[in-house]
Amino acid sequence: xxYLPVIVHADGSTCRLSEGGPVLGVFxxxxxxxxxxxxxxxxxxxxxxxxxxxxxxxxxxxxxxxRLIHAAIENRACSAPAxxxxxxxxVATFTGGQLQDDATLIVVAVE
Numbered sequence: 001x002x003y004l005p006v007i008v009h010a011d012g013s014t015c016r017l018s019e020g021g022p023v024l025g026v027f028x029x030x031x032x033x034x035x036x037x038x039x040x041x042x043x044x045x046x047x048x049x050x051x052x053x054x055x056x057x058x059x060x061x062x063x064x065x066x067r068l069i070h071a072a073i074e075n076r077a078c079s080a081p082a083x084x085x086x087x088x089x090x091v092a093t094f095t096g097g098q099l100q101d102d103a104t105l106i107v108v109a110v111e
Contacts, residue, residue: 002049002104003065008072010042017045043110044083046072051103052087055095063094072107080109 002023004016019035039045048068055063068087075086084107091103 002047003053005045005047006069006072007037007039008044008046008069008076010040010076012073012076014069014073039110041110042076044072044076044080045108045110046083046087047104047106047108049102049104051099051101052091052105054101055091055099055103057094058096063091067094080107083107083109 004018004020007015007017009015015037017035017037019033021032022030046068053063053065053068057063067090071087071090072083075083078086084105087105087107091099091105
């Protein structure tokens with residue numbers, strides 16, 4: 001599954017992209033909604049699947065959206081590749097390197 005993408009603004013505030021529709025490419029007759037959001041240089045768009053947020057540690061605790069968003073805010077000054085690497089490493093450290101599901105994490109930087 002996938003969650004609503006998050007925009008991390010340069011000032012550390014966040015917002016969700018709430019419009020959309022079903023997963024792309026799965027349903028031939030799907031319709032999608034459009035929306036407009038303000039983005040500016042320094043903003044980061046973080047897209048992720050449930051394999052990231054539902055990753056569990058040895059105590060069976062989920063990594064969770066809050067932890068992911070907090071890590072993205074803390075590292076928001078990084079380039080897109082560096083932020084993706086830091087978030088991926090944070091999940092790996094949390095889980096001891098053992099993901100229970102496939103995981104996708106994409107970071108887009110606005111320059």
